[in-house]
Amino acid sequence: MRIFLNGEPFDCEAGANCVTLLARMGLVPPDLETGQVPAGVALELNRKVVPARKLAEQRLSEGDRVEVVSFVGGG
Amino acid sequence: MVTDKPLVIAGVELGSRLILGTGKYADFATMEAALAASGTDMVTVAVRRVDLSAKESLLTHIDRKRYRLLPNTAGCYTAEDALRIARLGREAGVFSNTAADGAAARSDWVKLEVIGDTRTLFPDAQATLEATRTLVGEGFVVLAYTNDDPVMAKRLEEAGAAAVMPLGSPIGSGRGILNPTNIQIILENAKVPIIVDAGVGTASDVAVAMELGVDGVLLNTGVAQAKDPVLMAEAMKHACMAGRKAFLAGRIPKKLHAAASSPQEGRIGG
Numbered sequence: 001m002r003i004f005l006n007g008e009p010f011d012c013e014a015g016a017n018c019v020t021l022l023a024r025m026g027l028v029p030p031d032l033e034t035g036q037v038p039a040g041v042a043l044e045l046n047r048k049v050v051p052a053r054k055l056a057e058q059r060l061s062e063g064d065r066v067e068v069v070s071f072v073g074g075g
Numbered sequence: 076m077v078t079d080k081p082l083v084i085a086g087v088e089l090g091s092r093l094i095l096g097t098g099k100y101a102d103f104a105t106m107e108a109a110l111a112a113s114g115t116d117m118v119t120v121a122v123r124r125v126d127l128s129a130k131e132s133l134l135t136h137i138d139r140k141r142y143r144l145l146p147n148t149a150g151c152y153t154a155e156d157a158l159r160i161a162r163l164g165r166e167a168g169v170f171s172n173t174a175a176d177g178a179a180a181r182s183d184w185v186k187l188e189v190i191g192d193t194r195t196l197f198p199d200a201q202a203t204l205e206a207t208r209t210l211v212g213e214g215f216v217v218l219a220y221t222n223d224d225p226v227m228a229k230r231l232e233e234a235g236a237a238a239v240m241p242l243g244s245p246i247g248s249g250r251g252i253l254n255p256t257n258i259q260i261i262l263e264n265a266k267v268p269i270i271v272d273a274g275v276g277t278a279s280d281v282a283v284a285m286e287l288g289v290d291g292v293l294l295n296t297g298v299a300q301a302k303d304p305v306l307m308a309e310a311m312k313h314a315c316m317a318g319r320k321a322f323l324a325g326r327i328p329k330k331l332h333a334a335a336s337s338p339q340e341g342r343i344g345g
Binding site: 006007025026027040041042043044047049051052067068069070071072073074075 | 096097098099100106119120121122123124125126127132133134144146147149159162163164165166167168169246247273293294295296
């Protein structure tokens with residue numbers, strides 16, 4: 001299925017969840033046991049933030065718009 | 076001798092009255108050295124789409140035990156975008172959600188910035204006020220970037236901003252404090268900390284702001300783009316302390332004519 005990741009079309013397997021996606025991006029996947037998330041990364045699905053503890057259960061659907069952000073230098 | 080009290084925002088005591096940005100440095104090593112030289116303990120960061128080609132992450136160069144992170148909403152032109160970025164920044168700022176240190180690791184602080192014009196980067200007052208109300212309602216500690224407008228500063232305070240941050244001059248312009256009288260009026264009316272944010276070009280600009288009595292100064296470009304950022308960061312630290320002390324000490328009034336420092340009595344040749 002096709003989603004939009006950071007504004008660009010992105011193909012991922014049907015039924016993928018947010019953790020699968022973060023892993024595909026090469027970001028350290030959240031450790032589901034401790035609830036640790038990759039430092040300084042946040043994910044928004046269709047304009048709504050998905051909290052770290054919900055990343056694994058949040059499935060993605062065709063056409064979803066996902067933003068994955070982190071901190072950069074700024075004033 | 077008058078002694079100073081630390082800057083307190085939303086009940087949190089800060090160790091310095093300088094807040095530094097982390098943008099526009101030539102490299103991370105220079106940034107780290109400049110932050111250390113400035114004596115700051117709170118730094119702003121921006122929230123952007125993950126760059127998978129980036130070799131290093133900013134956060135590996137910021138000691139989070141030493142510096143509080145203040146995510147900004149820079150680059151947002153609508154209240155809605157600013158809200159999205161603030162919420163993402165809050166989530167990205169969660170470094171651990173284990174029960175033991177979850178609360179301490181979470182930061183609800185945001186430097187709210189809603190821009191109204193690309194050329195001047197002047198804030199959109201109406202959108203800033205709207206976003207402040209919403210974010211305060213969601214439990215954020217909002218430090219609101221705004222124009223040097225006393226009425227707007229008051230409105231932001233009434234909306235629940237934890238600190239109001241009027242610009243000295245446009246972002247990155249290095250023109251200093253262009254309207255000190257407005258900053259003074261803002262200070263007269265304020266019940267929350269007032270922090271001059273933007274426009275500082277060199278150390279004397281920080282001193283001027285602090286002598287007016289502002290509670291702190293937030294700066295980025297003036298240090299990051301100086302020829303020697305680390306030395307400039309140190310200069311900013313001293314200017315901040317000097318300006319603060321001069322404010323507390325109470326300057327003499329300005330006079331039109333001279334007033335001799337040496338006695339008039341006992342002069343020879345009378």
